[in-house]
Amino acid sequence: MYRLKRQFLAGPYLLWVAGFILLPLAFILYYAFTTDGGGFTLSQITAIADPVHVKSLLLSLKLGFFCTVVCLLLAYPLCLILSRFHFRHQSFVVFLFILPMWMNFMLRILAWRLLLSNSGLINSLFELVGIGRVKMLNTQLSVVFGMVYDFLPFMVLPIYNSMARINKDVVEAAKDLGANSLTVLVKIVIPLTLSGIISGIIMVFVPALTSFVISDLLGGGKVLLIGNVIEQEFMQGMNWHLGSGLSVVLMVFVIASMALLNIFDKDGGGAAVW
Amino acid sequence: MVKKAVQRVYLAVIFLFLYLPILVLIVLSFNNSKSRVIWGGFTLKWYASCFTDETIMSAFTTTLKITVAAAVLSTLIGTLAAIGIHAMKKRNKAIMLGATNIPLLNADIVTGISMMLLFVRFTNLGFVTVLIAHITFNIPYVILNVLPKLSEAGRSTYEAALDLGASPLYAFYKITWPEIRSGVFSGFLMAVTMSLDDFSITFFTKGAGVNTLSTMLYTELRKGIRPELYALSTILFLLAFCLLLVMNVHSDRTAVAAKRQDAHRHTEMRKPC
Amino acid sequence: MSKKLINFVNITKAFGDNVVLDDLNLYIRENEFITLLGPSGCGKTTTLRILGGFETPDRGQVIFDGKDITALPPNERNLNTVFQKYALFPHMSIAENIAFGLKIKKKSKEYIDDKIRYALKLVNLDGFERRSVDSLSGGQQQRIAIARAIVNEPKVLLLDEPLGALDLKLRQDMQYELIRLKNELGITFVYVTHDQEEALTMSDTIVVMNQGYIQQIGTPEMIYNEPVNAFVADFIGDSNIIDGVMVKDRVVSILGTKIPCVDEGFGCNRPVDVVIRPEDVEIVKPEDGFMEGDITSVIFKGVHYEIEILANGFEWLVHTTQLYTVGAHVGIYVIPFNIQIMNKPESEDEEAVETDL
Numbered sequence: 001m002y003r004l005k006r007q008f009l010a011g012p013y014l015l016w017v018a019g020f021i022l023l024p025l026a027f028i029l030y031y032a033f034t035t036d037g038g039g040f041t042l043s044q045i046t047a048i049a050d051p052v053h054v055k056s057l058l059l060s061l062k063l064g065f066f067c068t069v070v071c072l073l074l075a076y077p078l079c080l081i082l083s084r085f086h087f088r089h090q091s092f093v094v095f096l097f098i099l100p101m102w103m104n105f106m107l108r109i110l111a112w113r114l115l116l117s118n119s120g121l122i123n124s125l126f127e128l129v130g131i132g133r134v135k136m137l138n139t140q141l142s143v144v145f146g147m148v149y150d151f152l153p154f155m156v157l158p159i160y161n162s163m164a165r166i167n168k169d170v171v172e173a174a175k176d177l178g179a180n181s182l183t184v185l186v187k188i189v190i191p192l193t194l195s196g197i198i199s200g201i202i203m204v205f206v207p208a209l210t211s212f213v214i215s216d217l218l219g220g221g222k223v224l225l226i227g228n229v230i231e232q233e234f235m236q237g238m239n240w241h242l243g244s245g246l247s248v249v250l251m252v253f254v255i256a257s258m259a260l261l262n263i264f265d266k267d268g269g270g271a272a273v274w
Numbered sequence: 275m276v277k278k279a280v281q282r283v284y285l286a287v288i289f290l291f292l293y294l295p296i297l298v299l300i301v302l303s304f305n306n307s308k309s310r311v312i313w314g315g316f317t318l319k320w321y322a323s324c325f326t327d328e329t330i331m332s333a334f335t336t337t338l339k340i341t342v343a344a345a346v347l348s349t350l351i352g353t354l355a356a357i358g359i360h361a362m363k364k365r366n367k368a369i370m371l372g373a374t375n376i377p378l379l380n381a382d383i384v385t386g387i388s389m390m391l392l393f394v395r396f397t398n399l400g401f402v403t404v405l406i407a408h409i410t411f412n413i414p415y416v417i418l419n420v421l422p423k424l425s426e427a428g429r430s431t432y433e434a435a436l437d438l439g440a441s442p443l444y445a446f447y448k449i450t451w452p453e454i455r456s457g458v459f460s461g462f463l464m465a466v467t468m469s470l471d472d473f474s475i476t477f478f479t480k481g482a483g484v485n486t487l488s489t490m491l492y493t494e495l496r497k498g499i500r501p502e503l504y505a506l507s508t509i510l511f512l513l514a515f516c517l518l519l520v521m522n523v524h525s526d527r528t529a530v531a532a533k534r535q536d537a538h539r540h541t542e543m544r545k546p547c
Numbered sequence: 548m549s550k551k552l553i554n555f556v557n558i559t560k561a562f563g564d565n566v567v568l569d570d571l572n573l574y575i576r577e578n579e580f581i582t583l584l585g586p587s588g589c590g591k592t593t594t595l596r597i598l599g600g601f602e603t604p605d606r607g608q609v610i611f612d613g614k615d616i617t618a619l620p621p622n623e624r625n626l627n628t629v630f631q632k633y634a635l636f637p638h639m640s641i642a643e644n645i646a647f648g649l650k651i652k653k654k655s656k657e658y659i660d661d662k663i664r665y666a667l668k669l670v671n672l673d674g675f676e677r678r679s680v681d682s683l684s685g686g687q688q689q690r691i692a693i694a695r696a697i698v699n700e701p702k703v704l705l706l707d708e709p710l711g712a713l714d715l716k717l718r719q720d721m722q723y724e725l726i727r728l729k730n731e732l733g734i735t736f737v738y739v740t741h742d743q744e745e746a747l748t749m750s751d752t753i754v755v756m757n758q759g760y761i762q763q764i765g766t767p768e769m770i771y772n773e774p775v776n777a778f779v780a781d782f783i784g785d786s787n788i789i790d791g792v793m794v795k796d797r798v799v800s801i802l803g804t805k806i807p808c809v810d811e812g813f814g815c816n817r818p819v820d821v822v823i824r825p826e827d828v829e830i831v832k833p834e835d836g837f838m839e840g841d842i843t844s845v846i847f848k849g850v851h852y853e854i855e856i857l858a859n860g861f862e863w864l865v866h867t868t869q870l871y872t873v874g875a876h877v878g879i880y881v882i883p884f885n886i887q888i889m890n891k892p893e894s895e896d897e898e899a900v901e902t903d904l
Contacts, residue, residue: 005442010358010370012351013413017373020410024388025376031391078288081281091460095518096289098464101471102514103296104507106491110499111295111302114310121298149291169634172601173692175621176628177648177699187647191638202379210381213473217495227383234387234478244391247384254381 031244044245053229053246060226061253063140064209067147071155071204072197074148079160080189093160097153109146109217116142116218138220146218147208154203162196163189198261206254226250296511303504310499321509324502333490334506336401337470340486344408345465351409352416352465353458357450359417360424378414385411386478399481407479408472412465419461420454427453470510549577552735553598553703558607560593567593568604569759575703575737580729582738582746585756586782591739592707594756598737599628599705612702626703627696631711633688635680641667641691642676648699666694669728686717693728703735710745722748743783747771755779776889780822787828787864791821791888799888802859806837806881810888820889825866827885830854836878842871 035041047053082093100108115121116136123133136142166189174188190197212227219225226246233243303321307314324330359370377385386407393403427450435445473488480489491503553575560568568590575581583591596602597609600621609617616624627648635644642663649659667673670690675683683691689709696704706725710718726749729736740746746753747767755762755770755778763775774780777788791801793813798805801821813819833839840858854871856863858879871877 006361007358007366009354010362013355013358013417014370016351016410016413017370020389020392020406021373021376024385024392027391027395028384028388074288077284081285084281092522095522097292098467099515099518100292100296101467103299103511104487104491105471105473106488106495107299107499107503107507108295110491110495111298114298115295119311149295152292167632167634169630169632170636172599172621173628173630173634173695174636174647175601176599177695178622178651179647180622183651188636194638206379206381210383212383213492227381230383230387234390240391243387247381247387250381251384254379254384258379 028244028247031241032248033245034241036241044241045249047242047245048249053226056224056229057226057249057253059140059223060209063144063147063215063223063225064205066144067151067208068155068201068205070144070148071152072201074152075155075159075200076197078156079163079193080185082160083163094157097156100153105150106213106217109150109214112142112146112149113137113218116145137218138222140219140223142218143215143223143225146214147211150214151204151207154207155200158199158203159193159196162193162199166192194264198264201261202258205257209253209257210250299504300508300511302501303508305501308501320501320505324506327500327502329485329490330500330502330506333485333487336484337486337488340401340405340408340476341466341469343405344412344469345462347405348409348412348465349416349458349462352413352461353420353454355413356417356420356424356454360421361429374414374417377411378418382472382474383478386475389475390478393479399479399484401484403479403481404476404484404486407475408469411472411475412468415464415468416458416461419464420457423454423457424450549579551575552577552579552612553737554608554610555594555597556608556610558594558597558604558609560590560597560602560604567759568597571607571759571761573754573761573764575735576752578733578735580726580736580738580749580751582740582750582753583756584740584743584746584753584782585762586741588758589756590759591741591756595628595705595707595737595739598703599626600624625701626705627699627701628705628707629689629692629696629709631708633685633692633712635688635691635695637680639680640676641672641678641680641683644680644691645695645698647695652699662698666698669697669731670694670724685713686721689713689721690724697728697732697734701734703737704732706736706738708740709738710740710742718745725749747783755782757782774822774887774889777820777822780820780887780889785825785864785866787823787825787861789821789823789861791819793817793819793888797883799886802838802861804838804859806886807883808886808888809883810886813888813890818891820891822887822889823881823885825853825864826851827881828863828865828867829880829882830856830865830867830869830871831878831880833876833878836880838879840877840879842873842875842877845871845873 032044033040033042035043048057117123118133118135118137120137122136127133136145170192171184171188174184179187210227212225212231215223215225215228227250230243230246230250233239233246237243302310304316304318305314306317306319355370359367362370389403389407389410390399393399393406397403431449431453432445435449436442440448471488473492476486477489477492480486485493487503487506491499494500494503551574555571555573558568558571559566567588571590571594573594583594585591593602597604600616600619600623604617607617608615611624611626636647639647645663645666646659649662654662663676664673667675670693672687672690672694675687675691680688680691689712692709693704709725710721713721722745725736725738729749738746738749747770750767752764753767753770754764757778763770763779765773770779771783774783780786781788789801791799793810793816794800794805795815796811796813797808799808799810799819799821800806829836838858840856840863842854843857843862844855846853848866851866851868852870854865854867856865856877856879863879865879
């Protein structure tokens with residue numbers, strides 16, 4: 001009885017989900033499959049085959065992939081080191097990674113623009129040590145760099161959380177049975193943090209695949225991602241049907257990548273990030 | 275020893291990477307020159323002028339209003355939802371959690387666009403539509419922070435309170451609330467952070483008249499950023515830094531107190547020997 | 548007597564200011580079932596972890612089979628541990644769990660499969676190879692943890708309160724299993740527990756520890772019948788521990804009454820602890836005992852009644868199979884042989900224990 005009553009507390013949220021999550025998705029689907037006149041069409045979806053769109057989609061996939069790999073390679077050793085520190089509070093680690101978000105995202109990316117520019121601090125340093133100035137800004141590299149910077153916390157936190165949950169006894173048991181540090185890492189720690197790794201990959205790959213602001217700010221208009229194409233269709237071209245069609249295609253890619261990853265995630269711990 | 279040193283260097287590099295741009299912005303906020311590359315001497319004038327600039331102040335107050343309102347409302351709806359979801363049977367629970375994951379995992383650009391398509395059909399874009407959008411993407415963070423606390427607490431303590439004659443409201447206040455308080459709080463904090471930092475979704479749902487700091491910055495990028503914005507952002511950042519630091523020290527103290535109590539209990543347990 | 552396999556020499560270990568082990572010396576013989584027994588915080592688990600290689604002592608050495616292994620990491624020691632909470636690998640099947648150590652040693656597949664079958668048979672879980680860890684009960688998980696350890700053919704098996712998480716009935720069954728295993732394998736078992744019944748049932752040797760010191764080492768019978776001090780007496784089974792004065796040889800004064808005993812050599816008028824087991828106290832007619840008192844409580848315990856008698860200001864604990872009624876006026880008698888006389892503890896640490904009682 002009480003249980004039934006308590007379920008009703010989710011009522012407002014249920015309405016919210018219906019009104020502001022599901023209904024908008026229905027709208028975008030409607031736009032994606034209709035023409036201006038309201039007739040049914042598949043042309044907004046098939047428009048992805050347009051060479052410009054294909055190119056930007058492939059570029060998005062490529063940069064998203066690199067960004068995810070770099071984040072994973074940076075984050076995993078970082079988490080291994082952090083998990084050895086005995087913070088009195090686990091939330092302190094979360095704190096360290098969340099805090100930068102309080103400095104406006106746009107300004108932080110702008111700061112990187114200053115740092116990476118031809119006359120910026122990093123190039124000055126390069127010149128000082130004799131490497132010479134390297135053109136970094138407005139390249140695919142700088143876009144990936146900015147993505148890694150912005151999304152790294154979303155790789156670190158789920159992995160760190162899953163690592164903190166590993167029972168210390170299990171690691172000791174493995175050592176007791178003759179495993180050296182490398183074997184413990186490969187056979188015990190990595191398999192047990194797999195759900196965190198997968199959460200992290202999703203949390204990084206999806207925004208990287210769909211980002212349009214970072215490519216705008218650090219790519220200098222030269223790196224056209226599928227997100228930029230969609231944004232332009234909505235904000236400049238005013239072709240909402242085409243924008244919706246491309247968005248739906250993007251969503252399909254997002255869902256497909258998640259489904260692919262979920263095959264590896266036996267625990268189904270998927271998005272338990274925080 | 276060498277391994278330790280390598281680890282420390284690695285940590286330092288990563289945190290330098292995370293905090294270097296922030297350092298640059300803070301330095302720029304004290305720069306007397308309007309140029310972003312030339313150091314023109316130390317000044318505090320941007321800190322004074324940022325509070326008198328009308329466009330900046332208007333964007334700032336809009337940001338604050340939206341952040342606070344969205345965080346409060348999403349915490350309320352999200353906490354109630356978490357309690358409701360916790361009481362559900364497995365299947366319904368899975369469905370609700372699936373729905374919760376949509377805005378979390380979906381691309382920001384798709385979330386923003388789909389909401390815009392809905393809003394323009396029924397109303398004009400403006401403050402309210404931005405607020406609704408923010409609440410929508412904030413709620414999942416609240417739910418995902420509160421649910422684990424509810425699971426930790428279990429159902430039996432609440433039912434025990436009812437069994438002892440407490441009204442549901444009293445039982446919630448006395449039993450459930452203390453157990454989930456920290457989760458609600460961190461959910462609220464996440465909501466504030468996400469609202470403050472959001473650009474994409476605000477960008478699509480804001481309409482012409484309304485600007486938050488993020489969207490204003492985006493339009494100003496072309497003309498060049500006014501140094502006042504560095505000053506204002508620095509203030510916001512330092513405020514958050516102090517706030518979070520105080521909270522961390524506070525929770526550290528309570529953790530220490532709890533540990534002491536534990537130790538005390540431990541010695542009591544040892545007494546019979 | 549078999550040879551000494553393990554030798555702890557002057558082991559000292561502190562965590563911060565907390566000295567857990569203070570100059571501990573202990574040897575363990577080959578094929579012995581030795582139990583480290585004591586309350587939580589007595590240092591028994593730390594001793595085991597030092598042997599397993601999970602802690603390094605601040606001072607002292609661990610000698611294993613003639614070699615100093617103090618600094619050897621756990622994966623290079625020829626012994627295996629059964630952990631308190633099993634510590635099975637949750638992402639592996641039962642077979643993979645058991646094969647873990649053998650795969651590291653690069654044994655052949657046939658050898659490993661044979662070993663798995665043999666080990667599962669040994670712990671009475673034949674056919675569990677493909678099951679997942681969380682489909683097993685606590686008792687089953689513990690058996691798998693044992694199987695996982697013994698397939699590596701360690702010379703010594705370390706068991707850290709392995710039955711602590713199990714319920715009473717299962718615990719008793721597992722005790723017999725462990726004794727059987729020990730006999731079949733013919734290896735040394737080092738067992739840590741705070742449960743005196745477990746220790747008495749299974750061990751060849753019991754080491755009673757308290758606050759980082761060894762209090763007594765001996766066979767279960769020795770420890771039970773002849774505890775060396777009040778701590779051991781109290782920790783092993785129930786006891787009446789009474790302040791007394793040794794008047795002269797064979798006469799001790801307790802609670803204002805002089806009674807005969809069999810102990811000699813304590814000197815004259817020396818304060819002592821007098822320990823009397825509850826099953827040794829006889830309830831007799833008031834005039835036949837050396838003391839009179841009133842029964843204050845009677846509790847049925849299944850095999851016997853637990854009776855409390857207030858006599859001369861002391862609550863006597865008595866175990867008897869006969870039923871008495873609360874309020875009855877009775878006499879108390881103990882035959883001289885069953886009265887244990889002990890010196891008062893001398894060291895400060897033991898004193899601390901004494902006041903805790």
